[in-house]
Amino acid sequence: MKLKTKINLYTTVMFILLLVLINSAIYVTFSRMMYDHELERSAAEASKTVEGMNAANATVEIGDLLRAYMPVNGMIKIVDTNGKSDEIFTDPNQQHLIDIPTSFYKGETREIIEYKNMPHTFISLPIITSGGEVANLQLTESLEGTAHILRTLRVVFIAVTLIATIPVLLSSQILSNFISKPIVSMIETMVEIRRSGKYKRISLPKQSNDELSQMGKTFNAMIDQLETNYESQEQFVMNASHELKTPLTIIESYTDLLKRRGLQQPELFHESIEAIHSEAIRMRELTQQLLLLARHKDQWNMTMQSVDVEKLASGVIRSFRAAFNRKIDLKMKEPVIVHADQKKLKQLFYILMENACKYSDAPITVHIDKDEDKGFIEIIDFGIGIPAEELTKVFDRFYRVDKARTRKTGGFGLGLSLAKEIADAMNAQLRLQSEEGKGTTAKIYLDLADSY
């Protein structure tokens, strides 16, 4: 069953049920009140007749007395202990009441009886006749008027229920349309996306901010994100294959040369082997970085612990001084112990140190300190710097400020994006400040160990 039909059906059925319930409750209460009132009235009439009989005290003929007290729409009679009645007086319009079977009651009785599909009040009071015998004064009155009122009330209630169903049906139709429209539109968009393979958005009303509109907005945002992810993935694959193409072309042309003239020319053989070897190393480095980048944040397997930043930094600085033959100063006032994964922090530090060495010639400064509730490591170089407009882009995969220059220095444009991923996985923040021609400062903020 469609959502629209379900909403229509449930709201209408529920409303009608509610209306029937309310109407029935009103009807039952009202009819009971009316019948009680009628019984009271008939009982009062019967009592008055008995009082009249007692007051007359055999001075008036019993028949005349009963005739005088006979109800307008009913019957009055005296019933002896055998259930027989000689004195019966009936309204000419209610002659059929004579056929109601007669019986004697010991105590006072009052009830509503149904006779020939018409409700009647029936009152029976014990009396002592002028002859000193026990008997019943029984009064039966037709409730035709009350029955008519109740019948009219029933018709009104049924009509009201039927008439009220029309606006309910209309409003539930509007409601179901209102709810199902964005959902239908979303389904259509999804089907269209699947069919065409293109990312589409659903159109949303501008003003509305209800849950359905929020659902639509979330859907569109999700599609935006999917599209961006898809595009960046596509870009990533294109960049990766492009990066692999150059070394593969170099290897191919050198192997061609080797095949043709390698055996005759030993110097060509050595040059080729050297070039193939260096390109193979470059490809291995690239694939290693790609593999690291392909890892999901959850797959980093962080082992968070207390790390003495000075100890970690001095080890790395020592290696860099030796490998790059550079002057690197370490500035630190007090020990800084952070909450981090030692190996990953070292890797992050390596990437930033490598960049500082690659893109500067002047001495590099490493500054370790605390800043409010964070510890930080700053790697300051006085090199070529990064133009302001490129500062956010350098974290993108394969992004290089100057392609020709970087190719010479050997980077793939993957270092900073890898550094960012590591920082994110470790809950560290990575900031980059730079001025073209003056130098760059890379800063890693880390949680202090004593806050854990």
Ligand code: ADP
């Ligand atoms: P790469 O492996 O090419 O260095 P990165 O992702 O580490 O890739 O850096 C991206 C680009 O940012 C580099 O190509 C370089 O142009 C620029 N860059 C990064 N660090 C520095 C720095 N310390 N000084 C100047 N330029 C830098």
